[in-house]
Amino acid sequence: MIGPQSRVRLAAKARLQRDRVTGKQFLLYPERGLELSDSAARIVAACAAERAVAAIVDELTAASGEPRERIESEVLSFLGALDDRGLLVVT
Amino acid sequence: MTVSGETPRPYTLVAELTYRCPLACGYCSNPLELARHADELDTAAWREVFAGAAALGALQANLTGGEPLVRQDLTELVAAAHAQQLYVNLITSGIPADRARLAQLAAAGLDSVQLSVQDVDPRGAAWIAGRDDLDAKLQVAAAVRELGLPLTLNVVIHRGNIARVPEFIALAERIGAERLELANTQYLGWALANRDALLPAHADIEQARTVAAAAADRLRGKIEILFVRPDYYADRPRACMDGWARRYIVVTPDGLVLPCHQATSIQGLSFESVRARPLAAIWSDSPALRAYRGDAWMPAPCRTCDERHADFGGCRCQAFALVGDAGATDPACALAPTHVIVRDARARADQADVPTTAAAPPAIRLRRMRTTA
Numbered sequence: 018m019i020g021p022q023s024r025v026r027l028a029a030k031a032r033l034q035r036d037r038v039t040g041k042q043f044l045l046y047p048e049r050g051l052e053l054s055d056s057a058a059r060i061v062a063a064c065a066a067e068r069a070v071a072a073i074v075d076e077l078t079a080a081s082g083e084p085r086e087r088i089e090s091e092v093l094s095f096l097g098a099l100d101d102r103g104l105l106v107v108t
Numbered sequence: 109m110t111v112s113g114e115t116p117r118p119y120t121l122v123a124e125l126t127y128r129c130p131l132a133c134g135y136c137s138n139p140l141e142l143a144r145h146a147d148e149l150d151t152a153a154w155r156e157v158f159a160g161a162a163a164l165g166a167l168q169a170n171l172t173g174g175e176p177l178v179r180q181d182l183t184e185l186v187a188a189a190h191a192q193q194l195y196v197n198l199i200t201s202g203i204p205a206d207r208a209r210l211a212q213l214a215a216a217g218l219d220s221v222q223l224s225v226q227d228v229d230p231r232g233a234a235w236i237a238g239r240d241d242l243d244a245k246l247q248v249a250a251a252v253r254e255l256g257l258p259l260t261l262n263v264v265i266h267r268g269n270i271a272r273v274p275e276f277i278a279l280a281e282r283i284g285a286e287r288l289e290l291a292n293t294q295y296l297g298w299a300l301a302n303r304d305a306l307l308p309a310h311a312d313i314e315q316a317r318t319v320a321a322a323a324a325d326r327l328r329g330k331i332e333i334l335f336v337r338p339d340y341y342a343d344r345p346r347a348c349m350d351g352w353a354r355r356y357i358v359v360t361p362d363g364l365v366l367p368c369h370q371a372t373s374i375q376g377l378s379f380e381s382v383r384a385r386p387l388a389a390i391w392s393d394s395p396a397l398r399a400y401r402g403d404a405w406m407p408a409p410c411r412t413c414d415e416r417h418a419d420f421g422g423c424r425c426q427a428f429a430l431v432g433d434a435g436a437t438d439p440a441c442a443l444a445p446t447h448v449i450v451r452d453a454r455a456r457a458d459q460a461d462v463p464t465t466a467a468a469p470p471a472i473r474l475r476r477m478r479t480t481a
Contacts, residue, residue: 030220030258030286034193038117038165045195047220047258047287050119050167100329103286 019070019096021089024108026067031104033061046104060095064105070096115392116351116401120168121161121194122358122369123154125185129175130203132238132474133226135264135299135306137369138174142475145362151181153382155188157359160387162192166357172199174361177209183216190217197222199262202248203241207255210248214255221252222260222289227269228279236268238474249283260287265316266299266306267457268469273316277323280331288331290320292338295453296370296425298475305470307457313341340450344415345422345438352400352424357391365390367397370425374434400424405435409443 019025027033032045033053042058044051053061059080063073074092078085099105127142139145149157158169169189176182177200189196198213199222210221225245227233233240252259261280265273273290280288292313293299293306308316320335327333339346349356353367360366363381372379377396391397399405403416410421422438430439430449437444 028258029256032195032219034167034195036165036167037162037193043167045167045219047195047260048120048168048170048197048222050195103329103332 019093019100019105019107021069021071021074021093023070024067025064025070025073025096026106027061027064027099028104028106031061031099033058033065044099044104046102056091057095060092061099064096067106067108116354117165118161118355118357118391119166120170120356121158121166122170122172122356123157123185123189124358124360124369125154125171125173125176125179125182126361127174128178129173129201129475130178130239131175131201131226131241132476133264133298134236134302134472134474135266135293136475137294137297137299138475139370139372140297140301141372145360145364148179148361149359149363149382151184151188153363154185157363157382157387158185158189158192158194160382161357162194164357164388164391167195168197169194170197170199175201175203177201177203177205183212186213186218187216190219195219200224200248201241202245205248205251207247207251210251210255210257214257218257220258220260222262223249223252223285224262224264225276225279226264228272228275229269232269232272235469235472236266246283249285253284258287259283259285260289261285262289262291264293265290265308266293267308267312267460268306270308270312270316273319277320277333280333281327286331288333290316290333290335292336294338294423294426295340296423296429297373298473300429302472303453304456304460305472307338307340307453309458309460310341310454311458313338339423339426339438339440340454342440343442345419345426345440347419348423348426348438351420353391353397354401354420357387359387365394365397367400368423368425371396373425374428377434400434407435407437410437413443 030046034043036043042053074089078088127138197220201224226237230240263276295303324333349368358366363383364379379396380390380394410416424434427436427438428434431446439446439449
């Protein structure tokens with residue numbers, strides 16, 4: 018279970034790549050890919066190096082100007098989905 | 109959406125680099141007429157295929173075969189696909205490979221390895237593949253992990269090995285695989301020729317499925333476990349290739365552009381080669397690729413079925429193989445007028461004895477390069 022105190026980074030097998038057709042960000046991993054919304058892409062980009070989840074939430078809150086609670090729940094739910102797919106290293 | 113004029117975007121290129129293979133699996137997805145495709149594309153031609161697929165929107169390149177490792181230029185091919193920003197997956201039996209070769213491939217930009225294991229029982233492996241290579245495969249798996257590449261373990265499931273699903277799960281854990289595909293045989297081509305020896309009984313499928321589901325829960329986030337149920341037991345057809353010529357481009361060793369591995373088995377369709385026309389042109393307007401794109405071709409009951417955009421009417425190759433008409437509803441669907449064909453095969457499977465490693469397992473027809481149908 019990922020919480021605000023968890024430290025996360027993107028697994029080595031996952032690659033963030035800009036799509037040449039749509040300009041959207043894709044997260045590519047073995048034989049699969051996820052098309053990312055803009056907010057999902059920002060979360061993934063924030064996980065490039067190992068970070069505390071709380072720090073990611075702080076950064077995205079500052080950038081978006083939206084309520085911290087909302088950003089935190091969005092980040093935790095999206096990171097949980099990545100973790101279920103084995104795309105995160107959680108410590 | 110009813111589309112026949114609009115060209116869909118492919119996401120995955122399946123590059124069948126060669127049909128040569130040291131193994132002789134009796135469920136091989138290569139065509140029965142292997143020798144017809146022996147004139148392989150060279151390095152430069154594949155480089156163009158990778159560029160063409162990437163320009164169409166492909167993000168993944170699955171380098172497969174036959175056995176892609178028998179291509180002497182595999183490192184160059186990996187580099188060429190990587191240069192197009194494709195996520196490069198090597199689909200391999202691991203034979204013949206060593207650590208040095210795998211290190212070269214990793215350095216060239218290989219992103220992931222899918223390693224097939226036919227069986228953990230040497231007699232079972234020899235029965236289905238004509239040989240047993242488990243020790244060599246374990247060394248390949250170890251080398252892949254040492255190089256830091258993600259590893260998928262693929263096991264094609266049939267009645268000869270379905271009892272060992274728990275052992276395949278244990279193997280995936282032991283070798284550090286991040287994904288385990290327990291892929292039931294699809295009964296086309298070689299596998300259809302061997303169907304009565306390979307199709308498991310219903311109870312065995314359900315037991316294996318239960319074991320796989322429990323393991324998937326236990327290992328969530330560590331190992332992704334996929335259990336692909338055979339469509340013979342599903343009552344609805346599988347969404348074959350996510351629709352005909354929609355998300356996947358398959359290119360054969362000799363350059364034919366197909367919607368799936370098996371499509372050359374359909375008589376009356378003429379597939380075009382990248383030797384004659386650019387990939388993008390073939391993808392958008394080749395009559396064979398347009399034949400079953402969208403839903404305009406669909407017969408009843410597919411035409412008005414609520415699920416037609418979920419399963420795309422199933423598998424055209426299976427319809428051709430079992431019914432003789434590639435435009436028929438896939439007989440795997442319980443709503444198909446020809447479903448009795450599949451029900452009969454299931455009934456035979458339920459009555460047959462499990463062969464596996466019995467003293468006298470049933471004879472099967474092994475895939476051989478020089479064999480013609």
